[in-house]
Amino acid sequence: MALLELKDISKFYGNIIALQGVTTEVNAGEVTCVLGDNGAGKSTFIKILAGVHQHDEGEFLLEGDPVRFNSPREALDRGIAAVYQDLAMVPLMSVWRNFFLGSEPTKGVWPLEWIDRGAAKQIAKDEMAKMGIDIRDTEQPVGTLSGGERQSVAIARAVYFGAKVLILDEPTSALGVKQSGVVLRYIVEAAKRGLGVIFITHNPSHAYPVGDRFLILNRGKSMGNFAKSEVTQSELTQLMAGGAELEQLQHELEAAIASKGTPAG
């Protein structure tokens, strides 16, 4: 049984069709990549999974049960954690505070209840080490970390808080080549630890090496849902941009370059 299964999911905003007839599944220990260009409906897709929005049609099964989340908290409680593009981090706050934000471990009894700082710092440090990052000073503000490290804090946080399904929204889009490589490695790490990972990206060359399953969205519609064996990287790229359109773009570009003549050097 798949960890998470979506059957013909649709979402409408008034008369705008944000998402229509999307079907895919996520298995434990596997990476499902959701590919799509800008405006393809990727954001709507994750927001439904994470409980920010609710689907209007279709079936959303979590471990076989049909579910419908009313808030991100509910989704989180069922083990679906989303790491958004903005990472849901407070830059001025320290690494450990960000790590535990909203779920701080406490000592004492209310109203004399305080954060167990020692434990929180140690756990944050250990969890980051498991992701392969040595944070020496967890008091450092998150704003001083590099983009990749911030991603890793967000991922480590989701993993630590018992996520079964981890949704990563464009984790590599703002990163350089080297940092992207680091983040892709975390994605593989997370899957190896038994999580179902949903990796949302518009970059097929990032998706293909780590993905086990690919869902391609274009203008709110599913362009296909493939296992890795069923598709190649260049096919993915084609499907993403709507096949014919990309071919046409390629021709146009070639014509433009030809007319400009050979660039010097």
Add this chain to the structure above:
Amino acid sequence: MSDTTAGTASPQSDERLAYRGVFQRMLVRPEIGAAIGALAIWAIFWAVAVPFGKASGASSILDVAASPLGIMAVAVAMLMIGGEFDLSSGAATGAFGILLILMVRDVVGDSGGWGLSLWTAVPLSLIAALGLGWFNGTVVDRTGLPSFIVTLASFFVLKGAKLGFSKQIVDQIQTGRLDQLLIDADAARIEQLLAIGAASGGAQDALLEDLGVTLTTPVDGLDVGDGSVGALVTAVETASENDNLRQLEELAGVSRSFIDVGDGGYSTLNDVFAYDWLRNEHIWEWRDWLYTIGVLAGLSLIALAVYEMHFRRRPGIGTAGILPFLGGGVVGLAGLATIINALFLVDGDNRVFQVASFLVGVLIAVAGVAVMQRYRDRANGQGVADAVPSLVRASALLPGAAIAVVGVWRLHATDSVGGNWVGALIIAVGMVIGFLGWSRARYEPGGNVDTVVGEGPQGSSYVSPLVIGLGALVVGMVIARWMDSDNDTNLVVEWGINGWAMFFISILVGLAAAGITGLRGDAFASALSAGDTAVSRGLAVLLGTPGMRMRTAGILTFVVTQLFLTQATIQGARAIFFMILLGLAATSMLTAVNRARRSSHTLGSLLLLLTAAGVAAAAFFIRWDSATHKFRTEMFSVLLAVAALMAIWAVITLLHRARSAPDAEADALGRGMAIAGGVLVVFGIGVRLLGVTQAELDGGIGPTNFSVRILWFLGFTALATWVLGRTRFGSWIFAVGGNKEASRQVGVPASRTKTQLFMIVSFAAWLVGLLLAFRLNTIQASTGDGEEFEYIIAAVVGGNALTGGRGSTLGAAIGALIMAMAVQGIPSARWNSDWRFVFVGVILLLAVIANNFIRTQAEQAR
């Protein structure tokens, strides 16, 4: 699974996470700039204004800072960290005071009003206050409008309501008196006593019984129980004629609870909200002992805490048990002090007391040493085989501390000039020995001898600041010698400067300042623009172009010079000149030290020793030259202590190695030591402020009250700081202020947190309203209006960002202290008090600039 993890991903560290030393970590704390500023401003006023440095001055500063400013500033700071403002907070303080009085008092000629008991009115007004906060928060949250607008509306509603209700009910723009409750109760009591007096024999007994009064002890000249009616009647009549129940109480020896008519809880609550500690009634001969020992031990602990966090420990030496070990040491020293006191200070005639205090001293000392003994092995670290014997290592601090105690004794044993400086010098020597011994024992030897650290100008770049520093020191001394320290006539009068000459001088100085900024201002402007608030960006634009910068600096300097010339007296100007030059000398020489460190550590340490010598020279100069007592003694001691600390630091940094990697254990211990030290210092100063010695009383020291409001302020600040730093709610405040959407996504109840913040502010306004009501008894309709900006200014001066997500309640409390010092200091320095708003404006600007500057510097230094 974790095996593979470790295999595939080896931990890597990022160069961005470089180690930050203890000083850098301190500098990024938001309140540190405010703390330094507060000390500097206090020092300036201390030099020029008589009440500063005395208990009466401290009392009034603390009282002004405490309520309403401090409590509100702390609450407003929490709200600001959460990213919101409350412009209704000032008006709310008055509103809740008025509400309380209207609820309890029969206003308008004893009719109207609610006539509730205070026990009902206080909770009711609290509910109303929380309601206001809830309303503000909910409207801000639901509508998504800026809190600025919403609370501005609340402000006008409150202001209008205050005027309207006051006029409607009382027909005045102020309330009736709250203490009328007490007067009414007294009147009722007198009436009943008169009734008892008028009755006779059995009737009197019956009345007494009715009232539930039993007289157990017959009182002087008035044996009511036995029916001595005459005396009672006389007493009651005398008292009621004078409308003075105190007199009755005195005459009859009865207490207020003699007949319980009830005052609606006024007496009890008055003690809670307006109790006054009368300092002159508490004679503590041992006060100065506790003060000196507490402050010295506290400052030493803080210094040792810095060492602990800065230096590398010797291998094998642990951190466990150090704090109780040092605590035992402090107790032992207190015992030693008591013994010395018993041997030398106690009047020889009082043998019993002398022997008793000697024995008590021995007991305390033994207890302290026992604690040290118990933790000695833990403190030593287990299994260390080192060249230094363990006992010596553990006790390295002791001989120095003992010498210091002897110094304290010398300081207090004699009033003579010679004894005083000998005492201070002995303390300094004790500190040097103790600290060096401790550091030798505890930290890894080796030092950073002649290793080049950092980048920047090398070679002889330290020469010019060194020359400037030494020059400023000498010039300062010459000026101080030349100007009359005992002359309090106005500067312009004394020097015969007329208005035009004054104007001319100010223009010259302004032009000079403009010239200097024109030459050297670029670094300053770029530092400003690196700060991220709107204010600093605005300033950077203003100061970014050389012409603009020169004009700004010129005009500002002109204004300040003009102010100074019109306001300062000869002795005040002397003090200011001397302190500015001393400050210039110290900063220049420390700059020289830093620059020299880059090329040679040894040279840096030598220059630091030279600086220490300069400070010591200034200390002795002040002793020799000054007429004022506080300069001769207190300034001297402080400067000598600074010199000692500098000298020790120079030697220790030469001999030991700084840490280059974090050490959580050492940081935790250091923090503990610093907190313990801070508590000791506060304890020492508190003892000094709260009691008097017989000698002081004989010298005719005026009475000073300490209001319980100060405790409310301190308590509220402490609670707020704990909540902000240690609880989940505190974390959420930073989160919603720093990034509301993000915090919502991870499950922080953002709306609830913000609403609760508004409720905290209105709770504070309620508390302040109560404090005002009990202090003033009657509240004007306009009380508090417009003060919300002062709260915000105090918070900003304390390092709180206007943009939210960064700040500190401790800083806000310090900001309130700074504002209070301006309020108190300017009139006491005999400057025209209208200038205090100029002062507040300048302080605000400086605080914002300094905060940004320090933070950008600290973050660059990473």
